[in-house]
Amino acid sequence: MPTMDRFNAILNGKRDAVLADIRRLQNEEKSLSRDVGLREVMDTKDISFRDSVAVIRNAGLRREAEELEDIRAALARIENGSYGICIVCDEVIPEARLEAWPTAKRCRPCQEKREAEKAGRH
Ligand SMILES: [Zn+2]
Known part of the structure; x- marks a missing residue:
């Protein structure tokens, strides 16, 4: 069915975008930890700022992971004809x-x- 092909393409595009986002967030997380490791002395303000950034990033990753799950479920519904x-x-x-x-x-x-x-x- 042409309509399913179209939604299949839309969902695949969305999945790629979310995966790219997740990779980007993970890379930022990595460079953030590397940064923290290099600095032996940090003042409290700095630490709490970095902690907040990490928390926000994790929340972002969780949201992306949920969206990815929704997209996977939708693609599975296209496969089994229940989309x-x-x-x-x-x-x-x-x-x-x-x-x-x-x-x-x-x-x-x-x-x-x-x-x-x-x-x-x-
Ligand atoms: Zn209903």
């Missing part, structure tokens, strides 16, 4: 929604319901 079908109600997800959000696994009403439930728990 574009809501995992909750089995309705077809409109193509416009998939274009805006290629890793969507729920239709809009099901997604909104889920988000309302999540918000209600907090």
Whole structure:
């Protein structure tokens, strides 16, 4: 199906971009640790700044890893023919929604319901 080919290409492109991001973040992490290793004396302000940077970077990596997982799951759904079908109600997800959000696994009403439930728990 031509549509699946197109989403396959979109998702592969996204995956490559996320992988490049992860590699970049990991390289920055490495050069950061090297930096810290070279300096024997650091004042407290410096350390806390570096710690904060590391924490932010790790949060970034976690987000990228989650996105990568979503992309992998979407590509697997293309493989097994369930891509574009809501995992909750089995309705077809409109193509416009998939274009805006290629890793969507729920239709809009099901997604909104889920988000309302999540918000209600907090
Ligand atoms: Zn649904």
